[in-house]
Every structure is written in structure tokens, then in C-alpha cells.
Amino acid sequence: MTDTATPVRARRPRARKPALATKLRPRQARAQDTFELILETAGQLLERIGFEQLTTNLICEAAGLSPPALYRYFPNKYAVLKELGDRLMRAQDDEVIAWADAGGLAGATFEERLAKSLAIHERMVDIQRDFPGGLAIGRALRAVPVLQDIRFRSRDVVAAHFFKHMRALYPATDPRRLEVVTRMTIELSYAAIEMVVEEPDRDADIINREVCLLFAHYFATFS
Amino acid sequence: MTDTATPVRARRPRARKPALATKLRPRQARAQDTFELILETAGQLLERIGFEQLTTNLICEAAGLSPPALYRYFPNKYAVLKELGDRLMRAQDDEVIAWADAGGLAGATFEERLAKSLAIHERMVDIQRDFPGGLAIGRALRAVPVLQDIRFRSRDVVAAHFFKHMRALYPATDPRRLEVVTRMTIELSYAAIEMVVEEPDRDADIINREVCLLFAHYFATFS
DNA sequence: TGTACATCAGTGAACGCGCGTTCACTGATGTAC
DNA sequence: TGTACATCAGTGAACGCGCGTTCACTGATGTAC
Numbered sequence: 001m002t003d004t005a006t007p008v009r010a011r012r013p014r015a016r017k018p019a020l021a022t023k024l025r026p027r028q029a030r031a032q033d034t035f036e037l038i039l040e041t042a043g044q045l046l047e048r049i050g051f052e053q054l055t056t057n058l059i060c061e062a063a064g065l066s067p068p069a070l071y072r073y074f075p076n077k078y079a080v081l082k083e084l085g086d087r088l089m090r091a092q093d094d095e096v097i098a099w100a101d102a103g104g105l106a107g108a109t110f111e112e113r114l115a116k117s118l119a120i121h122e123r124m125v126d127i128q129r130d131f132p133g134g135l136a137i138g139r140a141l142r143a144v145p146v147l148q149d150i151r152f153r154s155r156d157v158v159a160a161h162f163f164k165h166m167r168a169l170y171p172a173t174d175p176r177r178l179e180v181v182t183r184m185t186i187e188l189s190y191a192a193i194e195m196v197v198e199e200p201d202r203d204a205d206i207i208n209r210e211v212c213l214l215f216a217h218y219f220a221t222f223s
Numbered sequence: 224m225t226d227t228a229t230p231v232r233a234r235r236p237r238a239r240k241p242a243l244a245t246k247l248r249p250r251q252a253r254a255q256d257t258f259e260l261i262l263e264t265a266g267q268l269l270e271r272i273g274f275e276q277l278t279t280n281l282i283c284e285a286a287g288l289s290p291p292a293l294y295r296y297f298p299n300k301y302a303v304l305k306e307l308g309d310r311l312m313r314a315q316d317d318e319v320i321a322w323a324d325a326g327g328l329a330g331a332t333f334e335e336r337l338a339k340s341l342a343i344h345e346r347m348v349d350i351q352r353d354f355p356g357g358l359a360i361g362r363a364l365r366a367v368p369v370l371q372d373i374r375f376r377s378r379d380v381v382a383a384h385f386f387k388h389m390r391a392l393y394p395a396t397d398p399r400r401l402e403v404v405t406r407m408t409i410e411l412s413y414a415a416i417e418m419v420v421e422e423p424d425r426d427a428d429i430i431n432r433e434v435c436l437l438f439a440h441y442f443a444t445f446s
Numbered sequence: 447t448g449t450a451c452a453t454c455a456g457t458g459a460a461c462g463c464g465c466g467t468t469c470a471c472t473g474a475t476g477t478a479c
Numbered sequence: 480t481g482t483a484c485a486t487c488a489g490t491g492a493a494c495g496c497g498c499g500t501t502c503a504c505t506g507a508t509g510t511a512c
Contacts, residue, residue, distance in 0.1 A: 026485090029489060030473065050368040052275055055465060066490045071467070143366030145273045152422075180429045184415065188434075191414035192407065199375075206403045211411075217444055218437045247454090251508065254455060278498060289457045292502070 014149045020146060026073065030132065035073055037063050039087075042080045043133030051081060051140040056168045078146055085141050088131050089154035092124055098124075099163050104164045112217060119211040135197055155190070159183045164214045170222040179223075185215060242298045243305045243369060249296065253336065256427060257297055260286050262310075265303045266356030274304060274363040301369055308364050311354050312377035315347055322346075322382050328388045333439060340435040347416045358420055378413070382406045393445040403444075 015114040026035045045054055056077050060067045076081050107113035125191050128134040137223045141151040171180060192211040196204045227417045264286040279300050283290045297303050320381040322343045330336035351357040355369055386405050395399060414433040419427045 009445075028487065028489085032475075034488075050366075052367060056467085057465065066492095068469090068491095071490050072488070076466075140368040141364040143273075144275060145315055166476075177429065177433075180426060180431050182424070182434055183330075184418070184430050184437075187412050187418050188437075191411055195407070195410050202406070203403060206400065208405050210400075210404050210407055214407075214411075214437065214441045217440045221440055249455085251454065253507075257455080280498065289459095290500075291458095291502090292456050295455070299499075408502085 008012055020079050021075070022073055022079055022083060023071075024073055034065065038065070038070055038073065038080065039084055040132055042077075043084060043131070043137070043151065046084075046133035046136035051136055051144065051145070054081075056080075077142070081137070081140055081144065081147055082150065083217070084133065084137050085147055085150045087133055088137050089141075089150060091127050091131065093154055093158055095123055095127060096120060097156060098118075098160055101164050105162070108167060110220060113219075114212055114216045117215060121189065121193065121208045122213060125196050125208070128197050136193055141179065155183070155186055159186050162186065168220075172223045173200060181222075189215075189216060228368055241263065242301050245294055245296055245302055245306060246294075246298055249446070257292060258286065261288070261293055261296065261303065261305055263355055265300075266354070266360070268308060269356035269359035269363070274359055274367065275351055277304075279303075285382055289436070291319075298400075301367070304360070304363055304367065304370060305373060306361050307356065308370055308373045311351065311360050311366075312373060314350050314354065316381055319343060319381060323385055324431075331391060333443060335379055335441075337422060337435055337439045340438060341431060344416065344431045344435060348419050349433070351416065351420050361417055361420070378406070378409055382409050385409065393442075395446045412438075 026032045026134055038059060042059050044052065045058060045062055054077055055068055056074075057067060059077070060070050061079065063070075070080075074083075099116075104116050105113075107116055127212075128138060131137070141147050159179075159182050162185075163179055166178050166182050167175060189211070192207065196207050197201070232441070249255045259402065261282060265428050267286055268281060277300055277403075278301065279293055279297075280290060282303065283293050286293075297306075322339075327339050327343055328336075329340055351361060353358070362372050380401075382405050385408075386402055389401050389405050390398060396404075413433070419430050423440070
């Protein structure tokens, strides 16, 4: 009766949910450029002023467009944020899933496993740093109720993918425990990545290395 | 010449910074009640609609006050959020610092250290859960540029406090490394706490336990 | 213990600004024949 | 290869709403003597 495959998230009561889907997708090359220009401009503005100050009129002004040009593709600013969030999450998820599928989680020695996880952590930091407005988008994905599902879904997809590899690597561990552990590890990894991106004055290399050490010692106790 | 005691944070360029300080502090008992009513109402609203939808007019309406009553004490909604954020951070920080000062980080056996850290993690989760709007306030502290300093400062205070204990516990470890490790551990602990608070459907007990295991194994490698 | 006065606390009503959004339109691009 | 027409893309100008904020005021509380 009860379907426990996908966990039920606690529903947020009574928050007005704005439409998020993009309206028209651009068909002509010119329109595609406009679409991308809107996203790029929004990313840059986000970086400067934060997502709360961001307005559709401001995006249009900064992009040199009239408001109806934006409204042709996006029903509101949340749809713009959603598109940006989707892209950032996809960029990171694709990379980390490819890494796992290529055997990133496995390794003959402690040092090998450590080096592999260090490489992917650094890559993830680079992706978010290079993404225009990546920092602000990451924050928005946490803070804006309607955008949180994007982040949750991304985590779920990565966790489900990792879980398959984890079961193969640690067959003697209770699968229920391993599932939670996988999910938690991913969440904390992303938190560490955010910490590095968020505070560029701190020593990113040390943090990256210590986070990977932290996980490596932990997983060394699994079998 | 260079003062390296407090790390310099990267300044965010050109974001308009609203005034955050409370204006008048209430003097009479009646005024104190109003002040608290505003904060309590704002906390409840935050929980329902998120901080972006929150407006001063809405707070007043929900609290049964006229707008000038709010403006007597707070220059804008960010000042309300700041007060809430300060209180939440202080509540958690006081608890965790008291725990550390009472020897929370030390322990004769692995099991003892594990049990102690588990206790404080659970306590921290409870504090944020019980705080009205605690979840939304935590998010706002991450996402609203002007509020981020509150969170950073809180982390710095806790980290500085922990560091003293850590040096005594692990005298053979390079202090520079230990400093970063301490800061990272705190950041990730708070991230785990947020994860538990944020997703009440997941098994909080397992996550709490595994996070503490994670750190315990890691610190077992220090000396 | 009462009265006069100063200060504190909160109200009712309104303001101007800028936000999200739309209308009626022009110009650009693609396509049928 | 050119023309007519349909569709796509973007503009200029304006709208109404509600947000943050303020003004002039009334009522409540505290205090001096």
C-alpha cells in the first residue's frame, strides 16, 4: 500500500506558488540569444545585488531589453531563477555522476580514494565559481521556498545514483543505514563546497583536503 | 602591520545596505510586549510564507498593530530579521559553547565522545525546531546578503571558542591545520543540523548518529 | 494621595515610488508557390 | 529568384497594486512636588 520509494517531503502550508515553467521556448536563433542574454544578465545581477533585490524590470534594463521581451519567455523572476538553478544543478550533477560511474568512489588504497574524492570536490567548486551568479543561485536554491524542490531533487538524483555504487562497495552494511549515510555524505559535501565558494579568503585547498580526509576515514570503517 | 587575527571577508560590491540596528529600545512594559509581539508574529509569518514575501505591513496586520508601531522600533523588515537571527544564533551558540566549556569535546573513550557529541547535536536541532520560524530564519541568514554577517560572526565566535579546547586536546597537531579543521567541523555540523530540521521526514536519529560517528572517527586520527 | 506635566507608546490615514504586468503595435524571419 | 503572407520576436508606453514610510494626532504611563 504505502509507496516508500520516494520519500514524502513535508508540504509547506499556504505559500503562494508562482508559476515556474518557462512560457515559449525560443524558436529562432535571435530569440535563443535573447533567452540566453536574459539568463546571463540575471546571473550577473544576482552576484551583485542578491536575489531579493532582483526584479524583472532590472534584468530588462541591464540587458537592454523591454519588459515584454522577458515576459515572452518567463512568467516572472522565479522562472528565471529556476532555469538558472536547473542549469547549475545539472552541471554539477552530471559531473559528479559521471565521476561515480567512472569508479570515483572505489580505490585500492586509502590514498587513491582520497585523491579521487579530492579531484571531484575541486571540480565542483570550480563549476559553481565559474557559473555566472553561481554563489547567489546556490543561496536562492536554499532560501526561496519555490526553488527548494530543485535542490532536493538534485540531491535525490545524485544520492540514488551513488547508492548503487555504495551497495556494491559495502555489501555487508545494512542498506537502510547505507542509504541515509549516502544522502548525508552528499549533503555535507555540497555544504563544504558552498563553504569554499562562499568564503574565498579561507584556504580552499586545506578545507577540500580535510573534508575528503573526513569522509575517507569514515568510510574506511564500512565493509 | 597586517592584522591576521580576524580573517578579512570578501566584500560584496555595490549591494544597497539597509540600516539594521533597532531604533528605540522599548522602555515601558507595554512597549516591551509590542516589541516581542512583532518578533513573534514575524517568526510565525516567516514559517508560512518565507522571508521574501514578508512585508512590514503584513507583520503589523497579523500582529494587530498599525505600521508606525513597528517603525518605532525597527527601521525596516531586515532589522526585524536581524533581531530574530541574532536571537537564534545566540541561543544555539550559548548552548554549544557551554557544552564545550563543560568538556563536551573531551572523553576517555570513543563511545563517550560519541555520546557527548550526539547529545549536543540533538539539543541544537531542538533549539532550531522550537524557535518560531527557526527554519526560515536559518535560510534567511544564508540567503540575504545583509544578514550573512550574523551567521559568519556566530560561526567565528564558536570556532574561536572551540579552538582553545582543540589545541589542548590535540597538542601535536599543526595549529594552522587544527584551526581550519575546527571551522570546517562546525560548519558541517550546522549543515547537518539544518538538514535534519529541513527534512523532518528523514530519520533524524540516524543522521545525527552518523554525523557524530563521522567526526568521531576523523578526530580519532588526531593527536 | 492628588494633581500637573513630560515623556512614552501607539493610531488613522495617506503619500509616492517602483514593481509586475499588459496592450497595441512595429519589425524580423521563415515559407509556400 | 521573387513576391505575398504567416508567424515569430521585440518595443514604447502605460496600468494598478501594494510596499515602505511618514504626518499629525490621541491615549497611556511615569514623575515631581
